[in-house]
Amino acid sequence: MIRREAEIVKYEARLAYTLLIPSFVILVVLAFYPLASVFVNSFTNKIFASATKADYVGFKNYGKLLSLTVKELPPVIDEGSGQPVVDQESGKIIFERPIKVLPREPRRYKEVLQFDFFGKRLVLGATDRAFIYAAFDTITFTVVSVIIEVILGLGIAIVLNSRFKGRGLMRAVMLIPWAIPTAVSSRMWAWMFASTRVGFINVFLQMLGLGNGQVAFITSDAYQLWVMVAIDVWKTTPFMALLLLAGLQLIPQEMYEAGRVDGASKLRQFRSLTLPLLKPTIAIALVFRTLDALRVFDVFQIVLAQKRYSLASFIYYQLIDNQAMGYSSAASVIVFILIFLFALLYIKAIGGANSNE
Amino acid sequence: MNKKQISKVLNSGAFYLLVVLIFIYLAFPFYWAINSSLKSEAQLQMTPATLVPEHPVDNSFSPTLQNYKAVFRNKKFARGLLNSAVVAISTTTLALLIGSFAAFALGKLRFRGKSASLYLILAMTMFPQVAVLTGLYAVIRTLGVSAIPGMILSYMLFTLPFTVWVMTAFFRSLPISLLQSAQVDGATPFQSFYLILLPLTAPALVTTGLLAFIAAWNEYLFALTFTSIEPTARTVPVVIALFTGEIAHQEPFGEIMAAAVIVTIPLILLVFVFQKKIVAGLTAGAVKG
Numbered sequence: 001m002i003r004r005e006a007e008i009v010k011y012e013a014r015l016a017y018t019l020l021i022p023s024f025v026i027l028v029v030l031a032f033y034p035l036a037s038v039f040v041n042s043f044t045n046k047i048f049a050s051a052t053k054a055d056y057v058g059f060k061n062y063g064k065l066l067s068l069t070v071k072e073l074p075p076v077i078d079e080g081s082g083q084p085v086v087d088q089e090s091g092k093i094i095f096e097r098p099i100k101v102l103p104r105e106p107r108r109y110k111e112v113l114q115f116d117f118f119g120k121r122l123v124l125g126a127t128d129r130a131f132i133y134a135a136f137d138t139i140t141f142t143v144v145s146v147i148i149e150v151i152l153g154l155g156i157a158i159v160l161n162s163r164f165k166g167r168g169l170m171r172a173v174m175l176i177p178w179a180i181p182t183a184v185s186s187r188m189w190a191w192m193f194a195s196t197r198v199g200f201i202n203v204f205l206q207m208l209g210l211g212n213g214q215v216a217f218i219t220s221d222a223y224q225l226w227v228m229v230a231i232d233v234w235k236t237t238p239f240m241a242l243l244l245l246a247g248l249q250l251i252p253q254e255m256y257e258a259g260r261v262d263g264a265s266k267l268r269q270f271r272s273l274t275l276p277l278l279k280p281t282i283a284i285a286l287v288f289r290t291l292d293a294l295r296v297f298d299v300f301q302i303v304l305a306q307k308r309y310s311l312a313s314f315i316y317y318q319l320i321d322n323q324a325m326g327y328s329s330a331a332s333v334i335v336f337i338l339i340f341l342f343a344l345l346y347i348k349a350i351g352g353a354n355s356n357e
Numbered sequence: 358m359n360k361k362q363i364s365k366v367l368n369s370g371a372f373y374l375l376v377v378l379i380f381i382y383l384a385f386p387f388y389w390a391i392n393s394s395l396k397s398e399a400q401l402q403m404t405p406a407t408l409v410p411e412h413p414v415d416n417s418f419s420p421t422l423q424n425y426k427a428v429f430r431n432k433k434f435a436r437g438l439l440n441s442a443v444v445a446i447s448t449t450t451l452a453l454l455i456g457s458f459a460a461f462a463l464g465k466l467r468f469r470g471k472s473a474s475l476y477l478i479l480a481m482t483m484f485p486q487v488a489v490l491t492g493l494y495a496v497i498r499t500l501g502v503s504a505i506p507g508m509i510l511s512y513m514l515f516t517l518p519f520t521v522w523v524m525t526a527f528f529r530s531l532p533i534s535l536l537q538s539a540q541v542d543g544a545t546p547f548q549s550f551y552l553i554l555l556p557l558t559a560p561a562l563v564t565t566g567l568l569a570f571i572a573a574w575n576e577y578l579f580a581l582t583f584t585s586i587e588p589t590a591r592t593v594p595v596v597i598a599l600f601t602g603e604i605a606h607q608e609p610f611g612e613i614m615a616a617a618v619i620v621t622i623p624l625i626l627l628v629f630v631f632q633k634k635i636v637a638g639l640t641a642g643a644v645k646g
Contacts, residue, residue: 034492183594246640
């Protein structure tokens with residue numbers, strides 16, 4: 001009998017490895033090998049879909065992607081008086097154009113932004129402006145949309161947590177934005193955001209007395225990012241609400257009854273009961289959403305195309321349109337590291353929070 | 358009515374107003390797509406845009422089905438639907454098959470390296486797909502497969518870890534006594550897997566299968582990249598994203614919206630029928646944490 005038991009254990013282990021083989025082969029082929037090849041290619045000037053031999057270029061791709069410099073902009077000096085030139089209308093000092101101070105060798109830097117620092121006018125330059133913008137936009141998009149989604153999602157979850165007629169219907173409706181392909185919802189929203197009053201948003205805002213009905217949401221720099229946030233919030237808030245709702249339903253009702261007996265107000269109950277008990281669920285939802293938002297692609301590529309990039313659409317266009325496989329790979333490695341760092345940060349934060357309890 | 362009753366009515370009125378507002382926010386874009394899909398080119402250009410298709414002159418209600426007819430005549434769209442169905446069904450089947458093998462091992466069998474394997478697979482769910490885009494395309498080309506099998510294979514990257522994760526939790530929750538009694542009856546572990554456990558796991562298979570299907574049906578990045586040199590293999594999201602009309606310089610918004618509605622309706626039906634299962638699957642990983 002003992003011998004039979006040992007045999008079974010051995011058989012079990014052998015069976016387990018056999019059953020795991022297909023999954024691991026797939027993961028190696030689809031994740032580890034491609035990741036390794038992206039890493040190797042990032043040090044070459046490989047051209048996509050071409051037979052030309054690639055050369056090793058060291059850190060050149062990374063250098064071009066990440067080179068930043070800060071230079072001081074001198075004011076324009078009036079040749080006659082030797083004083084800085086002042087704009088007649090605004091009374092502000094006029095500064096030299098950034099192109100005069102930004103280095104051109106070995107690589108040309110272009111202006112990213114200007115800012116005032118202790119009374120000096122500084123200019124931030126980068127060798128690949130588009131990538132720096134993409135990184136900045138993606139991080140802004142991620143932070144803003146995830147914060148809105150958590151707050152809005154929590155609100156919706158609390159509403160849906162009460163019993164009312166039509167709750168089942170509401171739950172099904174909540175799955176609609178999530179279930180529609182992002183490619184499809186992006187086009188729906190792009191049409192709603194049309195730049196004249198053929199678009200619903202312009203009509204709606206004008207009805208509220210906002211705007212002139214001609215707001216160019218998709219082509220204007222000032223609105224593009226917020227359009228992206230609006231679309232993502234619509235698509236993802238219900239998903240967030242469902243996660244939080246599931247968390248809410250795990251909180252035993254007796255705790256609220258105890259709270260009521262003690263005379264705690266609704267707000268007080270929310271702050272000292274709901275929120276702390278929901279914290280683990282919020283934390284996990286936050287991790288998923290952040291890591292997801294950092295790799296945003298569909299909505300940027302479909303609505304803005306090459307007008308403005310997310311990190312992922314930057315990688316895509318470098319690969320497909322510019323065929324710069326080496327360069328695109330280097331950008332991929334940077335994105336991978338960025339997401340990995342975010343994941344580590346979160347795991348640490350959640351781990352720390354849990355051990356405190 | 359006394360004061361208390363009045364405040365109760367007001368409260369529940371405010372509550373339902375909130376529910377209705379949430380409903381409108383979630384459903385309105387889809388309504389707008391339906392509305393736009395029933396308008397002719399001229400009606401689409403009317404300003405301000407109308408809430409229902411109206412006749413440009415006498416403002417009477419006058420929807421048209423011409424956009425739907427045009428979409429159904431469109432060969433690229435029909436092809437896209439077929440491609441999407443093939444890709445999504447194959448992806449789901451493959452992920453469930455391979456995933457449930459791995460999940461059975463991880464959930465019920467004793468072997469060394471179990472938790473390491475589980476963590477490795479869990480880590481994969483956070484893997485940024487875009488980071489391997491270039492490398493994955495190279496793999497697909499090296500394997501010499503065309504775009505459709507390429508998509509099916511590469512969709513394993515996000516469907517497989519999820520399937521394994523949810524199914525492992527499910528297998529674990531099944532009582533071990535079932536397995537033991539099978540062993541006493543002389544069944545090998547593999548026999549007990551497909552004779553006893555697999556039929557029991559049907560509900561979990563439906564849940565994970567639905568999620569895998571929707572994920573595959575909606576995927577865009579890989580589909581766009583892998584079909585860039587093989588346009589006949591394009592799936593529906595790519596077809597819709599690249600949709601252009603007969604007249605190249607003018608985007609046919611009515612047709613795009615009709616196509617969007619056609620693609621979305623099956624998903625909405627799926628969501629209404631399987632609502633509980635989908636929610637259970639979506640929240641499975643998150644709440645237990």
